[in-house]
Amino acid sequence: MGCPYLDYRSEADGTEFDAERAYCEAAGRFVQPMRADICTDRHDIDHAEHCEIYREHEGPE
Amino acid sequence: MSYDAYLEGEPVIITAALTGGIHGKEANPNLPETPEEIGRAAGAAADAGAAVVHLHARADNGERSFSTDRFEAIDEAVRRHADDVVIQHSTGGTGVPAEQRAQPLRTDPPPEMASLDMGPLNRYEYLTSENTRGLVDALQAEMRDRGIKPELEVFNDGHLNEVHGLLDRRDLAAPVYATLIFGGGTLTPPRPRNLLNAVDNLPDGALFNTLGFGRHQLPLTTMGILLGGHVRVGLEDNVYYRRGELADSNAQLVERTARIAEELGRPVATPSQARKILGL
Numbered sequence: 001m002g003c004p005y006l007d008y009r010s011e012a013d014g015t016e017f018d019a020e021r022a023y024c025e026a027a028g029r030f031v032q033p034m035r036a037d038i039c040t041d042r043h044d045i046d047h048a049e050h051c052e053i054y055r056e057h058e059g060p061e
Numbered sequence: 062m063s064y065d066a067y068l069e070g071e072p073v074i075i076t077a078a079l080t081g082g083i084h085g086k087e088a089n090p091n092l093p094e095t096p097e098e099i100g101r102a103a104g105a106a107a108d109a110g111a112a113v114v115h116l117h118a119r120a121d122n123g124e125r126s127f128s129t130d131r132f133e134a135i136d137e138a139v140r141r142h143a144d145d146v147v148i149q150h151s152t153g154g155t156g157v158p159a160e161q162r163a164q165p166l167r168t169d170p171p172p173e174m175a176s177l178d179m180g181p182l183n184r185y186e187y188l189t190s191e192n193t194r195g196l197v198d199a200l201q202a203e204m205r206d207r208g209i210k211p212e213l214e215v216f217n218d219g220h221l222n223e224v225h226g227l228l229d230r231r232d233l234a235a236p237v238y239a240t241l242i243f244g245g246g247t248l249t250p251p252r253p254r255n256l257l258n259a260v261d262n263l264p265d266g267a268l269f270n271t272l273g274f275g276r277h278q279l280p281l282t283t284m285g286i287l288l289g290g291h292v293r294v295g296l297e298d299n300v301y302y303r304r305g306e307l308a309d310s311n312a313q314l315v316e317r318t319a320r321i322a323e324e325l326g327r328p329v330a331t332p333s334q335a336r337k338i339l340g341l
């Protein structure tokens with residue numbers, strides 16, 4: 001289902017791209033393409049388990 | 062391979078790692094991502110002296126793709142711009158099931174070469190690319206069946222043991238070709254003495270390629286040339302030309318390496334020389 005902080009944008013903070021790219025609202029920046037696989041829960045990956053930014057943002061369990 | 066290879070002026074193979082699968086245009090807008098961009102980058106890199114292009118596939122938004130179709134689209138674009146360059150597909154893929162890791166080997170035609178990661182490495186805080194021996198052997202078997210030469214990626218010194226283990230378990234065509242990789246995290250610390258040590262611990266007769274991440278690309282590849290090895294440069298491994306200045310292109314990084322190699326007395330290998338050296 002993907003991370004609730006994930007957004008797809010073609011522009012942010014003065015940076016523009018032709019295609020919409022993965023943007024992290026928690027970190028306030030575009031994410032690396034490899035990290036986007038975490039954000040989208042692709043393959044064997046789960047954002048709640050594998051993203052340190054999400055885990056920090058959600059606070060201690 | 063040795064210092065003698067340098068003294069004898071043997072040709073150096075430059076591999077251009079054009080795109081990668083970790084960072085993208087958010088790190089350097091000049092990094093090619095679409096098949097056409099990668100094809101054009103391959104053409105320029107080949108003109109600058111690259112004999113081999115190391116390829117990953119991406120979707121149009123830069124995200125990783127492992128699909129055979131996408132690799133075929135990239136290869137077709139590369140062939141339009143660089144009809145003789147040696148194509149090398151990546152089989153790397155953190156967090157990706159084994160079945161998908163084999164997809165880049167199944168293009169028609171197959172690539173002449175493909176990468177084979179020699180063991181585990183950490184990514185971010187909670188991911189590990191496991192690269193179990195079982196997966197390494199399965200990928201190597203498929204490469205052998207399809208006539209693809211493996212490029213053994215040695216991310217740290219433990220992976221040198223894995224290279225010896227792989228040779229004990231499996232038949233690999235000579236010459237064995239290993240890329241020695243230096244950087245942060247799980248990688249071998251990027252220090253000159255560690256390159257010397259890694260070269261000393263390769264199997265007899267193995268050829269090596271040097272890869273340094275970020276600011277270590279220039280010094281360690283230069284040292285690799287002096288040690289008689291081959292080198293890999295490109296925006297996958299390093300997005301800067303010099304401190305604080307993003308690289309304009311992959312070709313810019315290849316041009317510098319070609320210039321250094323020629324100055325040091327090692328001619329830059331053409332694709333046909335690279336095929337002969339690598340036994341393709």
Ligand code: SF4
Binds near residue numbers: 026039047
């Ligand atoms: S980087 Fe982490 S927190 Fe941000 S969108 Fe991706 S998974 Fe969520």
